[in-house]
Amino acid sequence: MRKYISLKNKIEKTALVKVEPFKQQIRKTNPHKHNNYFEIIYLSEGTGFHTIDQSVFSIITPTVFFIRKEQVHFWDITSKPKGFVVLLKKEFLQASLDYKLRDLLSQLSHITCLKINEPQNIDALFQLLVSEKDFTVTEGLLKALLAKIIARSTPFSTSVNKSDTITLFQDFLKQTDNLHNSVAYYAQRLQISPQKLNAICRKTHQQSASEILGEHIIDEAKRQLLYSDNSVSEIAYNLNFSDSSYFIKYFKRYMGITPKAFREI
Template sequence: MNSSSPLAAIPILDLGREYDQRYAGADLHYDAHGHLSAFFGRSVAVHRHDRFFQVHYMVRGQVHVYLDDRPYRLQGPMLFFTPPGIPHAFVTDADCEGHVLTVRQQLVWQLFGNGQTSPRPDLRLERPLCVDLGHQKGDLAKDAEQINDLFHLLQREFATDRPGREFNLHAVVRLILVTMLRFSESTQPDWPVHRQDLLLFHRFNQLVEQHYHEHWPLPRYAENLGLTPARLNLVCRRLANMSAKRLVFERLTQEARRLLVHSGLSINEICFTLGFKDPGYFSRFFSQQTGVTPRDFRFCSLDEGLAKNTSFPT
């Protein structure tokens, strides 16, 4: 991509590289929101996916979503859909539960093209969507119930290795997408947010991305944004329902999780890589954020990875 493109400044999140290698070669992948949230944190900064569609279906909890430059705030059950290349960010409450479906662009074209690879099979698939599923009427209320049933079917089918699994998965994915598109005309109205606040929030997240490992104090972030710490906190609480400090801690914890799972670094090396001076303090910090020690998190992740690879061979 041309570096002069505005999209070049928005990172591409590669789930196969950063989270789970099963995404790398898969045409479709299902995961529970809780698994992804445990790894990436509840605040996911603006990013995009290259050649992948993604559907987040949240059963319960409050979700703050930013699709391109449009903000939404909804209580589950809700759904948001991101086509390839669309910048998006979201923050979920601690009690959020739901499902995440990731589908390769080529497979979606095939499913909507009667078995033939077809660019632009349905123009609605090119537009992001955010919809409240809990307050629909008539046939759309029945469609909302069907979305719930289909995601549970997807979850169950994905967790098996029975004959016909791939055919069933493709059928369920097509049903989910077709049912979802019925809500295209009833998309949730934007959550009223001052554009200046939204820009400040995204600029703050960019600064956090650049400097979280330097452990900047909050006043330094605020100074770089031309704000007071109180004003920065107000913006973060308004848009993410978290303090600015909590957002920084979420990013630090997210990177610690990634290094514990994907790197061969020792826990002490991870500590110093993340800018901590004392391994003991790093361990206490990580335990406070996640409820487990770094060592226990690493061992549990390895055990879970082995279980996943055994249950869902690629």
Template sequence: MHKIPVRYINEALKEPGFSGGFSMRSLEDFMEGQDMLQALHRHTFYYVLVLEKASGEHTIDFTPYPVKDNTVFFMRPGQIHQLFLENGSRGYLLHFTDDFYAPAERAARQVLRSISTRNCFPMEQAQFSRLYQLLEIIHREYTEKQERYKQAIKSALDMVFLELLRQGGQPQPSDERPEYMQERLDELLELVEKHLPEHKQVAFYAAELHLSSYQLNTVTKTLLGKSCSALINDMIILEARRQLLATSNQVNQVAAMLGYEDVSYFIRFFKKHTGFSPEAFRSNFK
């Protein structure tokens, strides 16, 4: 059975000695005067691509995005993407792990969670210029590695992410999105990603979070506008699509990987939610 190729932070940035959970390169250095072409793969870390000047194609979790000047792409761990950038593109590529950037302040955590729900941030020139100045500060700190440079990088990242939140037009952390609910949702998403092949029932996750099924549904409906069951189904379908397009696994292997012993049931489930059988989906979209 084949698995989706996974990039780890050391190999992705070609820095075998790096162990601090953060890395940054200018695109000019990274591309070395050539086009960049990356086949479909998955990351275990946060991925931020900041494009001052660029053209190409970028697809994240099967959603195609235009590659334009003054654009930021943000990916959370576990997402898959494929990328083509033409030679001459300018900007920065940042990778960081949860271990490196784990803000202690509640508001900063909320900012990161909010921007993590979106992958593409096209920006106006003035706002992009402000953000790019912060990126240049981070690059200088990372390159020179003076005393307490990691602390300086984390402080600058706080500002970068706040700029992205402002650009996205999303609400600032407030009582409209209670911290308690957001924390339960984060815990739920982690649990579903971990236990999805074995557990697909709302009751299991409610028990793990010491909530009733009604309370858990209230959380997902308030923050996501959907029931917990719908969220679980969405995550099953997303991972099935990833496996069908990024590997050569047979449908029965994909079904088994997702915890379905009855392949026929999995096929019906997939078709109900996508309008395609797994084989038709693979043929039409690969």
């Protein structure tokens, strides 16, 4: 029987950020999403595997995982883990006036896993964050932590600084419960022409707006096919396709197989 995606909420309703040690009793978990927060997981000890969407990562410590709210993930840990977890709501950034902190988070928000080469002081910063309650101090500690993670991790290529338009476009696409297969729909929400949105996407990501949109739609379709009992017709409806036959053709164009065949793999 196919498992449903559970929705976990590990942060209080009124809290904007939460930092705590990684629970050492965690070994195996079922596929789940997070309830409206970005999660940063640092492991200094532990072995096993971490699956995020369709990617399986071997846990080679020290390492950091970044999990967006729309992603499905689960653990298969084979030895005692040690580390820390940061839960960060969007409202935290909205309340923050530290633009450097926002920039650091923007750099990391589209990365899934980083190998830490020099972990010195990273544990200490996490430990300070666990007990800190002052918002301003938390901002400073979090900024220092993210800067050290970037500086001491395996090199990765950073994308061109995103304009407000491309950032807002991607924010809309993260609202996976209301995806629309229409560049014109998002251009209208951004109050620009589809041609302008396409030009911005090509300049920033070397992809057309429809290609970026298509990746989000296909990722969400795969999540629902893998982790829900929704029929193909129901998934097509959830993704705002006019009919299931169009959705099937769309999915096959990207994946080379039908949704039903993908589910049965």
